[in-house]
Amino acid sequence: MALMEKIVWEYLWGMPLIFIILFVGVYFTFITGFFQFRYIKHIFSTSFSRLFSKKSDSEDGTLSSLEALSIAAGATVGVGNIGGVATAIAVGGPGAVFWLIVAGILGQVIKMAEVTLAVYFRNTQSNGETYGGPTYYISKGLGKEKGWNVIPKVLAFIFIFGFGVGFFLTMQNYTVSEAISTTFNVNMITVSVVYTVLLYLMISGGLPSLGKIASKLVPFMIIFYLGGGVFVILKNITVVPHAINLIFQGAFTGTAALGGFAGAAFSQVIKIGMSRAVYSNEAGWGSSPMIHASAKTDHPVRQGILGIFEVFLDTIVICTITSLVILVTGEWSSGLSGAELTLSAFETGIGSFGRIILATGVLLFGITTSSGLYAQIEVLVRYLIGEGKKTEKIILSIYKWTYPLPGLLLVVVAVAKGMPSTAVWLFADMSTALPIFANLLSIMLLSGTFIKLLKDYKARYMGIGTVDPDFNVFYQNDKESETSTDNIVNE
Numbered sequence: 001m002a003l004m005e006k007i008v009w010e011y012l013w014g015m016p017l018i019f020i021i022l023f024v025g026v027y028f029t030f031i032t033g034f035f036q037f038r039y040i041k042h043i044f045s046t047s048f049s050r051l052f053s054k055k056s057d058s059e060d061g062t063l064s065s066l067e068a069l070s071i072a073a074g075a076t077v078g079v080g081n082i083g084g085v086a087t088a089i090a091v092g093g094p095g096a097v098f099w100l101i102v103a104g105i106l107g108q109v110i111k112m113a114e115v116t117l118a119v120y121f122r123n124t125q126s127n128g129e130t131y132g133g134p135t136y137y138i139s140k141g142l143g144k145e146k147g148w149n150v151i152p153k154v155l156a157f158i159f160i161f162g163f164g165v166g167f168f169l170t171m172q173n174y175t176v177s178e179a180i181s182t183t184f185n186v187n188m189i190t191v192s193v194v195y196t197v198l199l200y201l202m203i204s205g206g207l208p209s210l211g212k213i214a215s216k217l218v219p220f221m222i223i224f225y226l227g228g229g230v231f232v233i234l235k236n237i238t239v240v241p242h243a244i245n246l247i248f249q250g251a252f253t254g255t256a257a258l259g260g261f262a263g264a265a266f267s268q269v270i271k272i273g274m275s276r277a278v279y280s281n282e283a284g285w286g287s288s289p290m291i292h293a294s295a296k297t298d299h300p301v302r303q304g305i306l307g308i309f310e311v312f313l314d315t316i317v318i319c320t321i322t323s324l325v326i327l328v329t330g331e332w333s334s335g336l337s338g339a340e341l342t343l344s345a346f347e348t349g350i351g352s353f354g355r356i357i358l359a360t361g362v363l364l365f366g367i368t369t370s371s372g373l374y375a376q377i378e379v380l381v382r383y384l385i386g387e388g389k390k391t392e393k394i395i396l397s398i399y400k401w402t403y404p405l406p407g408l409l410l411v412v413v414a415v416a417k418g419m420p421s422t423a424v425w426l427f428a429d430m431s432t433a434l435p436i437f438a439n440l441l442s443i444m445l446l447s448g449t450f451i452k453l454l455k456d457y458k459a460r461y462m463g464i465g466t467v468d469p470d471f472n473v474f475y476q477n478d479k480e481s482e483t484s485t486d487n488i489v490n491e
Contacts (some may be wrong), residue, residue, distance in 0.1 A: 025106025095250025104315025130291025162434025329475020
């Protein structure tokens with residue numbers, strides 16, 4: 001286990017990757033003119049109008065904006081907010097929360113860029129369904145558009161390999177099983193089997209059906225969880241200033257050993273805070289764009305703005321509330337970690353009923369996260385197969401029926417080996433580093449395309465700049481337009 005920790009924290013999640021995430025976030029913040037700060041009113045008005053509007057901006061696409069955000073948010077607002085944040089505090093101390101929030105603030109514009117590029121470079125299949133994501137903007141944007149050969153193939157391989165690891169090392173089943181088992185005194189493996197059956201039911205109808213279920217379930221579960229968290233914080237409102245002081249104090253100096261907390265150095269604080277933020281809000285990971293690319297929208301940036309809202313809700317709101325609940329109740333130094341720590345904090349704040357509320361919330365979060373991840377990996381499977389292949393239906397069917405099994409296997413192995421939750425979470429950190437590296441490098445190389453799209457959006461919908469009537473807001477339309485022009489010239 002010591003060797004695995006060294007690989008994760010010194011190599012995969014070492015300071016170079018932390019620097020890259022911070023650099024890319026600051027870079028996109030600057031080149032967009034601090035968009036996530038200056039246009040916050042437009043961000044929220046656009047997000048709410050799209051979420052509550054019954055009409056779609058466009059007929060092209062598979063999901064409505066609400067369905068796309070619900071699946072994507074269901075995947076991000078999940079066990080990372082409960083088990084992941086708790087592990088960050090258990091390992092890195094209160095200071096990890098500061099870096100988690102910093103990563104969230106910068107992650108907003110990173111998510112905006114990757115979602116925008118995913119929608120712009122997406123594929124429209126013959127049946128009208130749309131699919132996109134990092135592999136699509138890598139192959140089209142860096143391959144076809146820039147004419148590069150080796151670099152796109154290498155980046156696509158790294159992304160697919162790294163993201164594919166998440167298929168085998170998924171945390172959702174484990175976290176839910178841990179929460180339900182410790183709350184209701186039920187065997188973890190039994191809970192895991194039941195969870196696996198529920199997951200099969202969720203994904204049985206495919207992406208369109210998943211969108212309809214998520215749009216009903218996700219808003220409810222978020223309100224449900226926030227209500228319990230806010231109650232605990234208000235009940236301990238006098239301790240909040242002390243908790244905030246712990247966050248800022250530990251962010252730059254580390255945290256000394258206290259109670260069951262073993263202590264943490266500054267480097268450990270920033271690493272664990274940043275890694276948990278990315279695992280929670282998935283900004284830079286390249287996962288959410290694979291869902292947003294299927295949305296019905298008339299402009300890529302309009303969907304990208306929902307990416308900003310998604311990270312704000314996930315990290316700035318929900319992760320902060322989880323952190324404060326753990327800190328104000330004093331449970332952060334108890335020696336517990338993972339979902340068990342958050343469960344204990346809720347129980348301290350509300351009583352045994354609070355633990356039951358959170359355990360139910362973990363179940364809802366886990367099932368939506370697993371379902372969202374299923375939809376994301378399906379995009380990669382479709383990309384690898386290629387459209388119109390005879391084997392497409394067979395391979396997708398095999399994928400559907402095998403997807404829930406690795407999560408069940410991880411629980412069985414963890415219980416059999418007596419692995420602590422901190423050890424299991426190391427697997428999650430391993431699965432995020434590689435795709436993040438490939439995706440961040442890709443969106444940096446495509447930043448020029450993103451800025452052109454943002455400039456066009458601001459001119460069309462924000463009254464900033466002049467509209468270019470010849471500018472195509474979708475790559476596919478742009479290529480069709482070029483083909484049409486070439487045909488006319490040849491004639």
